[in-house]
Amino acid sequence: MIRKIALACVVLSLTTSCVSKKIYQDLENKYADLKKENNALSDENGVLKTDKNQLELDKNKLQSELDKLKAERDKLASDYAATKKNLDNLKASYSALEKDSNDALEANINKNRQLLAQLEAKEKALAAEQERLNKLKKDLEASSSRLADLEKMIADKEALMNKLKETLSKSLKAFEGKGLTVENRNGKVYVSMENKLLFESGSWTVGAEGKKAVKLVGDVLGQNPDISVLIEGHTDNDKITGTIGGGVENNWDLSTKRATAIVNILSENKAIDKKNLTAAGRGEYMPLMSNDTAEGKAKNRRIEIILTPKLDEISKLMNEL
The missing domain is CATH 3.30.1330.60 (OmpA-like domain)
Incomplete structure (x- = not known):
């Protein structure tokens, strides 16, 4: 439409010499306005590209947080395995001390008392490790459950939008x-x-x-x-x-x-x-x-x-x- 108006003005300027200067000035002004609008659109395009980049950054940030949660879950699982191994070692040590205590009781009552004291200390350490193990296990289960809920919720939202798109396409x-x-x-x-x-x-x-x-x-x-x-x-x-x-x-x-x-x-x-x-x-x-x-x-x-x-x-x- 703007080009048609500009063309009409040029034709009119060629056929009507008495107003050609005014028409030329009008065309100059319209050209300047069009150039200004083009610059504004270019600026707007830059803003849109910036917004798009920000959305990509937000998406990458969410993915990074999800990867971090998975890493934390894996670390808790590793801690759980290490603590359980330590517990098994303590139980084995406890059994060994108990046997030594029975053997030493016949030979030396004083030595037996020392072994009993060591056995009591081991029992306390065993109880403390068991409590720590139980807490780690509980934390791991809670974290894994929340992570699974989050992954399921995200998957459900994606499935919902895919189904919505298919339903709209059919309708x-x-x-x-x-x-x-x-x-x-x-x-x-x-x-x-x-x-x-x-x-x-x-x-x-x-x-x-x-x-x-x-x-x-x-x-x-x-x-x-x-x-x-x-x-x-x-x-x-x-x-x-x-x-x-x-x-x-x-x-x-x-x-x-x-x-x-x-x-x-x-x-x-x-x-x-x-x-x-x-x-x-x-x-x-x-x-x-x-x-x-x-x-x-x-x-x-x-x-x-x-x-x-x-x-x-x-x-x-x-x-x-």
Whole structure:
């Protein structure tokens, strides 16, 4: 659209010499604005790359903590084995001292008393080692149990999201090739719908076909109450001109209205807990492709429904380890 306006202005400047200087200045200003917007998008892209790197660091940190817990569990197992061996040695020593005591009793009563004193000391040491062994065993069992619970909980969450993705893919199969995709990313499920399926240009009213797709998503969400749902609206970088449907200030405003329209349709499903729904407008600042082509702009104009498992239980268990 901006290129078409610029081309029209150039043609007008060639045919109307009396206003050519003013038109040229306008074109200069528009070019500067476009350059500024391009720089802003580049900055935004840098921020997104930084966020992605931070998410990778967080994931590596969790994996490191899990490896640390496994190492601690293995150390406790090693300590348990060493202590048990020590206990067996003490028992053997105890048996040997007991035999020596019986033999010495016949030969020397004083020597027998000394051996009995040594035997008593060994018994105390044996009791202390047994108590330590029991404590190590109990700590090992508790740590192993919590670690197993954590691993199972993480595996269950992953299985839940995989199953959710499969269920959504089956429910939305009729919309394949119509601008709708379902995929797993970073432990979350993303349902992406291009605007051609949902909205007319410049509108935030959902069409009949798009409403049908959103309601199918709602049916699946109604069966999964422990899923947080973020609905993001995205636009291309074409500027809002004139008055659209009662007034839209900019792409932020339009993307937010479109995200809210999807939330309103999902809210009609009584099985969905409304506190799990969040609407967000991203405007033009998270494009999937370059806005330099019509195809890229079409891909960027979209709604993304991001499904995230609730991690409260996992966080609580991590704090207890």
